[in-house]
Amino acid sequence: MLLRSGLMKLGHILVALVVAAGAVAGGTLAACTVDDGPEGGGAPAAGTCDPALDAAFRAWSRAGFSGAVAISTAGRFDCLAGYGSANQRTGARNTADTVYSIGSVTKAFTAASVLRLADEGRLSLDATVGSLLPEVTGPVSAATVRHLLLHTSGLAGTLGADHRPLTRDAAVAAVNRLPLSFPPGTGHAYSNAGYTLLAIVIEAVSGMSYREYTLASTGGRFWDGEPAAPGPRATGYLDDGGPGQAGDFTGPHWALDGNGSLAMTPRQLATWMRSAPAPGTGVDVGEGRSHALNGMVAFDAAVFGTPVVAIAGGGGDVGHDVAAVWVPQRERAIVIASNRPVLTAEKVLAATIRALVGGGDLPTPSAPAAGADLTRAVGTYRLDTGGTLGVTAADGRPTVTATGADAVAALFPPGGRAAAFRAHEQRVLDLLAGRTGEGREERRTLEREHGAVTGVDLAGTLVADGETRTYVTVRFGGKALLGWYAVDDHGTIDGVELPTPPPALALVPVGGTRYRPDDPSGTGPDVTVDVGTDRLTLTTPAGQVTARRAG
Structure with a gap:
């Protein structure tokens, strides 16, 4: 995976x-x-x-x-x-x-170590990466320590998968290959790679390993x-x-x-x-x-x-x-x-x-209302536009799964984010078409694992865990895998999972035959599901969508 x-x-x-x-x-x-x-x-x-x-x-x-x-x-x-x-x-x-x-709360500890070195006069926040790390010769060498701390270096994304071995030298080599999304100091792009560089700077300035200095400086x-x-x-x-x-x-741990x-x-x-x-x-x-x-x-x-x-x-x-x-x-x-x-x-x-x-009383979740027995509605429902909604009720937990871009849009309505979703989808398509340096590297990674990429189809976009995710079906010769990508405004990967199941929404009853997302935090989609024996009706602020039982 x-x-x-x-x-x-x-x-x-x-x-x-x-x-x-x-x-x-x-x-x-x-x-x-x-x-x-x-x-x-x-x-x-x-x-x-x-x-x-x-x-x-x-x-x-x-x-x-x-x-x-x-x-x-x-x-x-x-x-x-x-x-x-x-x-x-x-x-x-x-x-x-x-x-x-x-x-990534780790970043606060890395920043604290850097600021301590600066307070001690051993480091200037306005020193360039290249002056501190001569082995860094790529475009980011012109960025300053301040740029790295503030995510304004132009270096975006990560240097590798979380728990795959990455040596310090391999991390530096990867940094040298990365183009900048913008000249240092002229934009903003969240960067794990930038904080990896800061860890390497800490080593060069302190004369200790990053881990030794973190323990000595912050107790981490x-x-x-x-x-x-x-x-x-x-x-x-x-x-x-x-x-x-x-x-x-067992490492080496430079991806993290x-x-x-x-x-x-x-x-x-x-x-x-x-x-x-x-x-x-x-x-x-x-x-x-x-x-x-x-x-x-x-x-x-x-x-x-x-x-x-x-x-x-x-x-x-x-x-x-x-x-x-x-x-x-x-x-x-x-x-x-x-x-x-x-x-x-x-x-x-x-x-x-x-x-x-x-101050004040903490809000708490309310108890679910008594509702209809959703087990009678278990099955697959098809939208007029072709996508499907699958209803399950395993262990008494009703869940609706969306397959197809139209079904995802119905179950996870974009609201006022429709234009932003379209822009995100285009950045994901550009990435997987290899139109950027990171995109070409991503295709190489996919093809090493699954074979030649023969096509990419959009499968829906939604917000999950606070980030925009575009689902795609990637075709590799005789097989196809569903996955999702989260990218920033510059097309740099924030997160990816491939393969992955279709997006699903757990439900709780709110009265009668109506259900709402099982979402105590109040951050989920604004949708009500009305269940019937032969149809599902999804109601959102934009209107209603009906799916009819298939088969």
């Missing part, structure tokens, strides 16, 4: 926080019907938590959240608690002292390799229910070092957030946000009522998701970690951030 992730979704998940914060303030949260088993039910593991906070997080746990919470104010912890299972096989519980891979330890984060680890679970990478990848390799407990991360460097002068990325010099995203007071600094890390093949927030005026640190995809840390934060930042 081809699987890559942007690891930190600051370009899109934290946009979702802005949208969800407004939606939650004036709306009702849908319910989720996941049963966490004997270790679940919302009961926290050992720890301390303000009763009101604990009651709210118990409700989120009953709705599917499995993970841990660490919240402090002025250095005193208001909540240290775990919810759900850290390992479904052993029955181990999540706690605030369970270790999680923090993904790692999910894979040494120095390893000590303590009991949460097993991450992927979308298919299987366990994620366990932290036993600098941009996504650290691990720690929620308690440790919340404590560190208090001492993290100030944001400094950043680069405006819209909607009240700026990428900051400290590797995080700064929100101005207009977004949540007070300035906030936040960072998130997830995706990839570990199965963890971590979100961390610092509220300077309240001296409040908020860390949520999760190890299941049903209701990730970022989704819980999206629903609760306004209350956690400004």
Whole structure:
């Protein structure tokens, strides 16, 4: 399987926080019907938590959240608690002292190390990459350290799959081959590769390995390799229910070092957030946000009522998701970690951030309404335009799966994003046609694994986990594989999964024969499904679409 992730979704998940914060303030949260088993039910593991906070997080746990919470104010912890299972096989519980891979929250630690070297006078933020690393001879050599910190170097994307071996020399060689999306300092493109370069800069300036200096500078330890984060680890679970990478990848680790390799407990991360460097002068990325010099995203007071600094890390093949927030005026640190995809840390934060930042009661999911027995509607339904909607009800969980671009658009309506979706689709088609340097490399990767590419067909576009994903059917001679690509505005890959199942939407009853997305965080598609014995009707703000039972 081809699987890559942007690891930190600051370009899109934290946009979702802005949208969800407004939606939650004036709306009702849908319910989720996941049963966490004997270790679940919302009961926290050992720890301390303000009763009101604990009651709210118990409700989120009953709705599917499995993970841990660490919240402090002025250095005193208001909540240290775990919810759900850290390992479904052993029955181990999540706690605030369970270790999680923090993904792209790593970037804040890399930035902190760079800023420390600058404070010590050992490094200038305006030094060019080429002056610090003579072996870097590609276009990015003209970019400065400041450009790398702010994602304005023009270097976009990643240097390799998360858990495939990549040496330092191979990482440098890959960087030298990459063209820039724009001249340094003239644009903005989120870059894992840029933070890999910063890790190499740290080595050159400090005289220590990146990992040694990270430990000495910030206390950070790692999910894979040494120095390893000590303590009991949460097993991450992927979308298919299987366990994620366990932290036993032997490396070399340069695909993730600098941009996504650290691990720690929620308690440790919340404590560190208090001492993290100030944001400094950043680069405006819209909607009240700026990428900051400290590797995080700064929100101005207009977004949540007070300035906030936040960072998130997830995706990839570990199965963890971590979100961390610092509220300077309240001296409040908020860390949520999760190890299941049903209701990730970022989704819980999206629903609760306004209350956690400004005070007040946390919103919680409502109970599902009594509904019709969807098992009578199990089957395949065809749209007049040719796509299909498949209804299943395994384990009492109704799910609708969309096959075909028209079916995806019906189940995941684009709303006001239709033009942006079309532009994203064109960038994906250009990529897979090999019209860019990264696109030609992507085709070579696909053809090494599956044979010659003979065609690419669009299969729908939607927003998932805060990022725009375009599904495509890629044909290789006698076989065809469905996959999705997420690319940035410059056509650089943010994430890819191929092959992948068709997009699906879990449902909960809202009364009568009507169902809504099983989406407690309120960030999912705005669609109502009305089920019948011979047809499904999808209702969205744009109107209705009906599919009729096939066969």
